Amino acid sequence: MVPCCPPITAGELSQADAEKMAAMFKALSDPVRLRLFSKVASHPGGEACVCDIADVGVSQPTVSHHLKKLREAGLLTSERRGTWVYYQVAPSVVAAMAAMLDLRG
Amino acid sequence: MVPCCPPITAGELSQADAEKMAAMFKALSDPVRLRLFSKVASHPGGEACVCDIADVGVSQPTVSHHLKKLREAGLLTSERRGTWVYYQVAPSVVAAMAAMLDLRG
DNA sequence: CACCTGTATCGACGAGTGTCAACATAGGCG
């Protein structure tokens, strides 16, 4: 995939790039989503069933809602296997964010 | 400063860490703020006068509002020099976010 | 001092967001 955007030190963001990146950061701007994401990312194999990560202190519909947001932002992908749904991290999108924050690293 | 949080792959975030990091991501979750931040970061010396970056398509009070949010999130620092106010990036905070997104390099 | 420019704050308004209970859907199992 396209790495979206260069490091922020490389120059001003265009309107379009700013909107794309802002959407990704927005997806991680909620503590519940951040915890869900970290639970998936830290799970063996980088994937986890919803039932493995749902314990974040909010109701089940709210968990589902947040997972949907993370999916829509491209940070997670999901796959149904029988009764359960498994979520995986999308490494390239996360890498795009990290690259953008790389201040002359 | 304290690097706040390990990479997300290292384990689940605590409630407190999740809230801290979410606040930082939230600061970059708006296109206008992202553009303001990138304008400061890409300016020579990593600092810029408000007058240099204010052209982002919103009113002056709105620019000031967003700069305040970035300041409160610890991503920018500001300093008045005579008539003008200069903003600088706070590299350590940005580094903390980048480190957190580092999926096993 | 009065005046002007640059920046911040205030107050209000509409849009968006997180949350839940209620309900719906998917798939396994009897």
Add this chain to the structure above:
DNA sequence: CGCCTATGTTGACACTCGTCGATACAGGTG
């Protein structure tokens, strides 16, 4: 088929957020 569990969707609500015009404050200049 009917029932059960896992997950997603809907609708409603309180709350937050981005935005603006009006206003205030800071500092230079005359």
